[in-house]
Amino acid sequence: MAEPQSLQAQPLMEHLRVFCKDIGPRPACSPEEQRAAEYVRGVLLRLGLSDVQEQRFKSNRTYGWQVTPALAATTAAPLAASAWCGRLGRLVAAALSLGGAMVLQEAVRARPPFFQSLIAAGESQNLFVTIPPTGETWRRVILVAHLDSNKQRFMLPMDNPYWQKPMTTTGLAIATVSGLHLLFSALFGRRRALPWWQYLAALTSLGFFAFVLRDEMQPYIEGANDNGSALAALLGIAEALRAEPLAHTGVTLLFTGCEEAGCTGMDAYLKRYAPPKLDTYFIDLDMVGAGNVCYATKHGVSLMTEYGPHPEMLAFAARAAVKRPDLQVAGKDMLTVDEQATIDRYGYRGLMISSYNQEGYLSNWHRVTDTLENIEPATLSRAARFTWALLGEIDQSPPPARVTSPGQVAATA
Ligand SMILES: [Zn+2]
CATH class of the missing domain: 1.20.120 (Four Helix Bundle (Hemerythrin (Met), subunit A))
Known part of the structure; x- marks a missing residue:
């Protein structure tokens, strides 16, 4: 099966170059974060996705x-x-x-x-657009990438x-x-x-x-891996979906602000829009640009605050990985804190796709070395193609019980 051209390394790297070099570090609630959102909106508009929506929200500017x-x-x-x-x-x-x-x-x-509310002195934005399926909508997948980048953090x-x-x-x-x-x-x-x-x-x-x-007091980082890589992947997927929408799955591309300030953008989105829990699935892409591609099987930075993906998402991901051995993707416990924490806390089915270095950790996480030069284009492309394969896997699964054929009683309460 031919894969969409927009998921190849070169077009993805072109988007990534804009985030890293034309825009640069993108602090939460900053004009640069907003410029990243404007670039995203421009690309989506060029793809004919005119219904891009923006949610503005107040947030603290840094995690500190x-x-x-x-x-x-x-x-x-x-x-x-x-x-x-x-x-x-x-x-x-x-x-x-x-x-x-x-x-x-x-x-x-x-x-x-x-x-x-006392520390939310800045203003940021989430951007989102939905690409409907060709047939009846059985479910929705929300694909997530955050717009902002962090400071260098030695802690x-x-x-x-x-x-x-x-x-x-x-x-x-x-x-x-x-x-x-x-x-x-x-x-x-x-x-x-x-x-x-x-x-x-x-x-x-x-x-x-x-x-x-x-x-x-550390400088803000370019954020090539964290998280320009995921922004580029989502834009590539947007283009692929325009050419080839899914059959029964509506896909919302959600670009969040302020992930690095404590995931306040995702929090604002779920609070305000509260998508239905029964048929909504989240795939969060974070740091998909260096080393080996994985889907996280465990998250957290302390033993007291671990969390994980939803079992149903884990099963989808495992099946997609087995069907695409060429992409070399596997499940892995990750040292991370990310928007899957918020997705999980609100009771949604989610999973994070990420990548890791030879030591098994996120590459250049919160370091000034997180630059375009340290991105591996092949990794970025593999992550985008795995996300595409995962979307296909979810789309091909039987409909949730709630939307079985007319006359049947809904099996879920
Ligand atoms: Zn991140």
Whole structure:
């Protein structure tokens, strides 16, 4: 079967060059992020997709705004408890500490904090367009790629990614234990000095706080792999779908803003449009431009915040991979936090397609070396073609029970 020309390396690399070199780093809520959205809109319009919709939303500009207040709270809590050692003081300290620990845990699973409206000082956009099937619509697939790029971040991932999960898990655990101890001592304890390890807990939080601040002062990256690669792949797929729409699957191409600021764009999209859960499937493309192509079988950067793809999506992906051995795609556990976290949290069926280097990690993730020069065109093309194969696999599956032939009772509640 002939594959669409638009999924070959060369046309994909032409799109990618625009994102990396003509536009460059694309901070969340920035004019450059908006320029990336305008380029996407222009390409879609040239393909005859005139019904491109835009959702504007408010967001924080960087991830640091979500986590530094929490780290400040977990640092200050034991100190507050020792300075103000009455029951009320310990209660306030416990609230600070447990609240901070909770926000941190949510932040590493891309859930905006309770104070999100206070930090949402920027404005961003999601762009989306739907390509209907040739026949009756049995289901919809939402293909996702984010428009923004991040700063260089030495805390995510650490230079040796092997230590990321143990470190993040330890940090979260220390904050939680410290908070629980403060609460316990406020409710049942006597007025006595805090144990030494509470000061160590404060020091740990302070260390994380300082490292996150250092990351906040890093330059923004070109974001060739993260996530110009996925933007290019989606544009190639848009062109392929125009020439060859699916039979029973409507495909929405969703270009999100602010993924790097805590997936606030995806959050805004799901909150506002709430597509039906029964027949909507998400395929998130993130960092599909270097090394080996995979679909993620596990996500997360701490043991306390792991999440995964939907089993049904996993089965589709496994079948597509087996049918296309030439693409050399397999399932793999990934060290990542991404929009699949939001998709999963809202209860949708989703899966992420990504790529990894020889060590098994995302290539150049959140490093200034994430440039066009470090993209492997063949990988990008394989990822786009695998996504195309996966779309075909989903399209060829039997209709969901809800839309069985007339007269039959819907089997799903
Ligand atoms: Zn990304």
